[in-house]
Amino acid sequence: MVGFVFLFAWPFAASFYWSLCRFDLINPPEFIGLENYRRLASELHSQQGFGLALTNTLYYSVISVSLSVITGVLLATLLSAKVKGQAIYRTLVFLPSVIPIVAASVLWIWLLDPESGMINYLLSWVGIPNQNWLNQSRSAISPAGLTEVSQWIHGGTLNLFGSKDALILMTMWGVGNFVVIYLAALSDIPGQLYEAAEIDGANLIRKFYHVTLPMLSPVIFFNLIMGLIRSVQTFASVYVLSEGTGEPGSSLMLISMQLFLSAFSDFEMGYTSAMAWILFVILLAATTLLFRTSKHWVHYRTSS
Amino acid sequence: MKKMSQLSLYGILWLTSAIFSLPLLLMLSGSLKTTEQLARNPYRLWPENIRWENYPVALESMPLLRYLGNTLILCTGCVLGTTLSCALIAYGLSRVRWRERKYFFALVVGSMLLPWHVTMIPRFVLISELGLYNSFWAIIGPTFLGDAFFIFLLRQFFLTLPEELFEAGRIDGLSHFGLFWKILIPLSKPAIATVALFQFVQTWNDFSGPLLYLNDPQKFPLAYGLERFVSSYGDQTHLLLAASVLFTLPIIVLFFLAQRTFIDGISTTGIKN
Incomplete structure (x- = not known):
């Protein structure tokens, strides 16, 4: 237990002190006050380094977390249908989430190959031209993406999906983890609620909206927080997908990648510590905010 | 219709x-x-x-067997470390009464929310200072100090055990250590197995640990070793895929053998919170 405190309390203090220093691991830390934080603020303003990494992470986190909540709930509802072979379908959806990230990344690099990748092939079935995926920095949900889509509708070319969308796609493949949690929660919903709703003449969609969703809301909330923390920490997949560079065009420079590179390739330990602290504060603020809003939409079952 | x-x-x-x-x-x-x-x-x-x-060729062109050996060493060490330390700490947090217990537990849970980024540099400095850089101990060592998530999991399980058993043990004159080994551990095998399984998979898949702490190619585990070949084997997709299959297969087999443990482990943590 002493070890546990040692492993967390000391780093906590040390990291805070170093965030006020210039420190390259070799020379002793030199106190420079708030200089590191000032630099972070200016990068935030100019959207370089830390600023860009934060924007990238925001894009990835917001889209991947909301998608994983939506598909997670829908998949779980689908997989809770009482059908023959239910266990098989569940296993097949869950299996990708146990695949080691490095193996999954190797696989997806190949699947997303612009020339011979399976994904582009499948997209061509629905008439979408070849996308560049990991080879370009653009992202689908952006003003540029909107322009592309409107061009395409008017008969032009379509160049929509880039590296972050590729990363999101790969993340979604591993959504099974969340599905399992939703499934467990679904099986806890008392059947009487659905029966009561049926008597009131509710159809499938109304039942989903008025029974399933409220009953799932505590778990959705939990997964939202876990998903947020996990997505902000995403590292191994971006590292493998971009071969440790965060390229193309710094588009895969998520915050964890930026932290790693500025610490272990630039050896700017003080600056990196400051960055980690700002990230921690942002994450804390986001979590608190979610907790605040949760009062309005999370229904905890009161035991009566 | x-x-x-x-x-x-x-x-x-x-x-x-x-x-x-x-x-x-x-x-x-x-x-x-x-x-x-x-x-x-x-x-x-x-x-x-x-x-x-393709498989023998992949085995020949990449030192996969060596990587596998390293991975197994790391997995064994980390599983031992985690189960032992987390069980002990969780015992202290559930079955031993002490005044500051509440605060300590809050500290453990709180540390779960701390992103690894904040502790990354101090940990690295600490481990280098101890001369553990480029040694398996850099990765195995910390597991002997406990992991918040697993401590939490075990504590919740330990709390469900009937107090009378421990009462009886105390009357028989068992020390804390005796209670731990003779009563708690035998009763908690399923929970400990869950922790062991999760830690095994986690270490098997771990990429950032070896990336940070190991720089000798002789010591690379599979996850990291495989990544090193991605850039140099870009045109040999079939070999990379074969290596990935070999790397993934044990996890899939393990998953099918222990499917219930996997799924229950994930879903209980989701619901209980």
Whole structure:
């Protein structure tokens, strides 16, 4: 237990002190006050380094977390249908989430190959031209993406999906983890609620909206927080997908990648510590905010 | 009408399962093709002629067996470390009464929310200072100090055990250590197995640990070793896929052997919170 405190309390203090220093691991830390934080603020303003990494992470986190909540709930509802072979379908959806990230990344690099990748092939079935995926920095949900889509509708070319969308796609493949949690929660919903709703003449969609969703809301909330923390920490997949560079065009420079590179390739330990602290504060603020809003939409079952 | 909706339900289920399993099937089939076949017909699920040779070739061109050995050393060490330390700490947090227990538990839970970024540099400095850089101990060592998530999991389980058993043990004159070994551990085998399983998978898959702490290629585990080949083997997709299959297969086998443990482990942590 002493070890546990040692492993967390000391780093906590040390990291805070170093965030006020210039420190390259070799020379002793030199106190420079708030200089590191000032630099972070200016990068935030100019959207370089830390600023860009934060924007990238925001894009990835917001889209991947909301998608994983939506598909997670829908998949779980689908997989809770009482059908023959239910266990098989569940296993097949869950299996990708146990695949080691490095193996999954190797696989997806190949699947997303612009020339011979399976994904582009499948997209061509629905008439979408070849996308560049990991080879370009653009992202689908952006003003540029909107322009592309409107061009395409008017008969032009379509160049929509880039590296972050590729990363999101790969993340979604591993959504099974969340599905399992939703499934467990679904099986806890008392059947009487659905029966009561049926008597009131509710159809499938109304039942989903008025029974399933409220009953799932505590778990959705939990997964939202876990998903947020996990997505902000995403590292191994971006590292493998971009071969440790965060390229193309710094588009895969998520915050964890930026932290790693500025610490272990630039050896700017003080600056990196400051960055980690700002990230921690942002994450804390986001979590608190979610907790605040949760009062309005999370229904905890009161035991009566 | 009823029949129609049943049929479309099955249709959707089939489609969904197909989407999720297709990448895995492609990985397997791709690992059994030649480069030429991959280029000409990458989507054909059943290769024209199955090339098992890819596997021996992959084993020869990448030191996968060495990586496997390293991975197994790390897994064994980390599983031992985690189960032992987390069980002890969780015991202290659930079955031993002490005044500051409440605060300590809050500290443990709180540390779960701390992103690893904040402690990354101090940990690295600490481990280098201890001379553990480029040693397996850099990765195994910390597991002997406990992991917040697993401590939490075990504590919740320990709290469900009936107090009378411990009462009886105390009357028989068992010390804390005796209570721990003779009563708690035998009763908690399923929970400890869950922790061991999760830690095993976590260490097997761990990428950032070796990336930070190991720089001798002789010591690389599979996850990190494989990554090193991604850039240099870019044109040898079939070999990379074969290596990935070898790397993934044990986890899939483990998953099928312990499916219930996996799923219960994930879902209980989700619900209990």
